[in-house]
Amino acid sequence: MSKLILFNKPFNVLSQFTDKGSTTSARQTLSDYIDIPKVYAAGRLDKDSEGLLVLTDNGALQAKIANPRHKMPKTYWVQVEGEPDEKALEMLRAGVVLKDGKTRPAKAQAIDIPDNLWPRMPPIRVRKSVPDTWISITISEGKNRQIRRMTAAIGHPTLRLIRYSVGNWTIDGINNGDWVLSS
Secondary structure: OOOEEEEEEOOOEOOOOOOOOOOOOOOEOHHHOOOOOOOEEOOOOOOOOEEEEEEEOOHHHHHHHHOHHHOOOEEEEEEEEOOOOHHHHHHHHHOOEEOOEEOOOOEEEEEOOOOOOOOOOOOOOOOOOOOEEEEEEEEOOOOOOHHHHHHHHOOOOEEEEEEEEEOOEEOOOOOOOOEEEEO
């Protein structure tokens, strides 16, 4: 029986078990949180993004989750600078043109601050003169830093990015930095 781990990844943690990129300082990796051998991340989550990372020891499942061909939906809670209006949200829904092509249409809507939100360390930079807004964005592809590039393209840079769900799996009930075995 294969293992499936749902990990609520903290900010500034690499989505890999070893840090091959830094020679000056040790960065936190998955091995600082997960002590189960032979499981691997199904997809990426940048070190400056938080939230759900799915890990498994099942190669076929890993490929299905990570490969955009399967169009597995991923929902993100995104704190953006400013207050996107309906026109800006509609741009996300229609697909945004990025340097590497147009994104698939996304589901996008303004949301209240999530109830189960944890404090981020370090906190985001807050400017008293510029409001911020939370939006929920669901995509079915995975271009590099896609959500950040999409919000920047509509004039509302991302301040904080949390992946809430991958397919039917969510971070509900999983504290930041914790993981659970799932089925």
